[in-house]
Amino acid sequence: MSTEATISEILATCEKFRIVSSGAGKSQLINHVFQVNDAKVSDDRPGDAEIEKPITSQQNTRFVLHDSRGFEPANLETFNIVRDFIEQKSDRNLELRDRVHAVWLCIQTPTHGARVLETGDEEVLKLAHRCQIPVVVVFTQFDRLVRQPGYKEGDFEASVQILQDAASKLRIPVPRYITVSVRKKYDKNIPVLVDITREVVDEHVKGDAWVIWSVAQRASVPLKIEACIAKGMNSYWQALSGAIPGVGHMLLHQCLATVHREIIMCWNFPDAENLLIDDKFRHLMLYVVQDMHTGSGAASAHGPEEGKVNLEKITQFLDLCTAITPAIAPPAAILGLAYLFLKWLSSEVLENTSDVQRVLIAYTVDLILVLVELLNFALLKTSTSGKMTWTELDEAFQAYYRSPLQPSVHKRVRDLVGQHGRPNLDLVIIREKIESIVKECRS
Ligand SMILES: Nc1nc2c(ncn2[C@@H]2O[C@H](COP(=O)(O)OP(=O)(O)OP(=O)(O)O)[C@@H](O)[C@H]2O)c(=O)[nH]1
Ligand SMILES: [Mg+2]
The missing domain is CATH 3.40.50.300 (P-loop containing nucleotide triphosphate hydrolases)
Known part of the structure; x- marks a missing residue:
């Protein structure tokens, strides 16, 4: 690799x-x-x-x-x-x-x-x-x-x-x-x-x-997307290849945080950079990918009928994600969220399993597509002036999350990384597939 x-x-x-x-x-x-x-x-x-x-x-x-x-x-x-x-x-x-x-x-x-x-x-x-x-x-x-x-x-x-x-x-x-x-x-x-x-x-x-x-x-948005896909996940591949010392201890949630930063950096959106790397936004993105983890028992966490994501719940989710220890009683019931997903995220040492790869790929694609939405909002916004705020970011997120696109992205990712067997490690093939998922979803 x-x-x-x-x-x-x-x-x-x-x-x-x-x-x-x-x-x-x-x-x-x-x-x-x-x-x-x-x-x-x-x-x-x-x-x-x-x-x-x-x-x-x-x-x-x-x-x-x-x-x-x-x-x-x-x-x-x-x-x-x-x-x-x-x-x-x-x-x-x-x-x-x-x-x-x-x-x-x-x-x-x-x-x-x-x-x-x-x-x-x-x-x-x-x-x-x-x-x-x-x-x-x-x-x-x-x-x-x-x-x-x-x-x-x-x-x-x-x-x-x-x-x-x-x-x-x-x-x-x-x-x-x-x-x-x-x-x-x-x-x-x-x-x-x-x-x-x-x-x-x-x-x-x-x-x-x-x-x-x-x-x-x-x-050129397509060029940004290309760079995100070609390079944004490299920290993950580096970790798997053992190129980073002590990486055996890198946890999945740390890896996702790194991939998140990489993609935001590539997007080069200084007006919104602080918002975009904030935990609040990162945890929203985690919320979206929880159905990619087969062990969590979380079915797709939403449907259009469910309406807006409850931000309060997400904030609680955020606190849990950072504070979680296996000793905490499963709060899944309170949140309607998958406790097992949180636990898995916070304790899974980065390894080459299908579950890990599926979550990473879905996270990458979801984030890119939210950023594309945000760019559309920003273009509208800049004509009326003003800085990007959480409101726009939330709107962009909701626009993606509530679109029929989002479940179809996850379906494609599931098709790409099956449930069983070792996941593909051929970078070129994986990148091409991710690129085609994003392309199809944008057209
Ligand atoms: N119609 C039209 N006018 C343009 C376009 N781009 C620039 N202009 C006009 O052409 C003039 C010069 O444009 P600039 O972009 O400032 O050119 P410049 O090469 O930086 O000029 P200097 O800094 O003086 O060397 C300005 O009056 C612009 O409004 C264009 O695509 N279409
Ligand atoms: Mg000039």
Whole structure:
């Protein structure tokens, strides 16, 4: 079994995704992809050239931007500064955290026919190729072309041709490119840009850099889900493989708490981070998965007819979970909850049994789907302003918990990890299956 890094281990080696952007329409694009509006120079040391100044945001601390503003293609001196910066920061001997992870070469979409690439654009492409750093050509403000009277599909083809010609002149492969707009109704390609960026990062930077990208970006939910599934359960696999010293003593509820933190970290939701890692929310999630434990005798704990989850009961459940000792009399009757599940959670040493795996997988999928709901709520909410509160989180939770989706997720997990025999330990297969469960449930 492999012992791949967890999300927190990856982010400990490299906290932020470092991106260089040049050209027109950068700031708006960055705001959109990272969902910020406060990005600014964070470390203004006198004498630093524009590109050397790190631009960061309090609203999303997982990226750092280097804006090559002021870089005039015709001005050799300013170009040299940009070139030196990129060359220096793409040295493979540098730690991952110090390197440039991607370049977005933004070109304003021509609205009247195509225009040849500027010398500066060509230089950036050559440089990225020479330094082997991921580059995406981003044709910005695409809506301005599309909204023109008489616009036809195919009007953009000439610009693609020009890019291809430039690549062949420079003797480099045609770079990946995409048209984007930040305007409402025209912004459907933003998640595509995120996916393309992920692909070029995977190709050139290799390793886990794509995970840092997945965490930093806030425009592609599928990419977040992919990272959660690929990495979020790694603490569990590590524990099982004996990679963590003393792990024989790790209890199931500790492992679930770790998986929970990993996924929340990947979601990168600083507004709600405290709420999301709070015990109250974690225990709600435990409540949902109790029917995955065959020994507890808990049938599915709910049905739509039962209505809202009783929060008071959950709070009691929470206290029990942390305080439980086998000596306590079974309180199951009071709560209508499975005492045996609590006891099992708190005393089960992490082992490779079907019950453990089923609970872990269900927990992972349930949590991801609640977070997807929360994101929908957050998007509605941010337009009316205000911070995320427990009310939204509870609403998101209830929306998932009361949907027909939830029991069907559990059914699929039960089909995946049967009652008997040793569970599958083939990571690739398990991940693929979890991914397909989430995908089917979202469509
Ligand atoms: N129609 C349209 N306008 C856009 C779009 N993106 C940016 N703009 C406009 O284009 C102008 C420049 O956008 P910015 O994102 O600030 O460009 P920038 O590259 O950061 O500019 P500098 O910081 O001055 O180098 C602004 O007036 C934006 O409102 C878009 O997708 N569609
Ligand atoms: Mg700008």
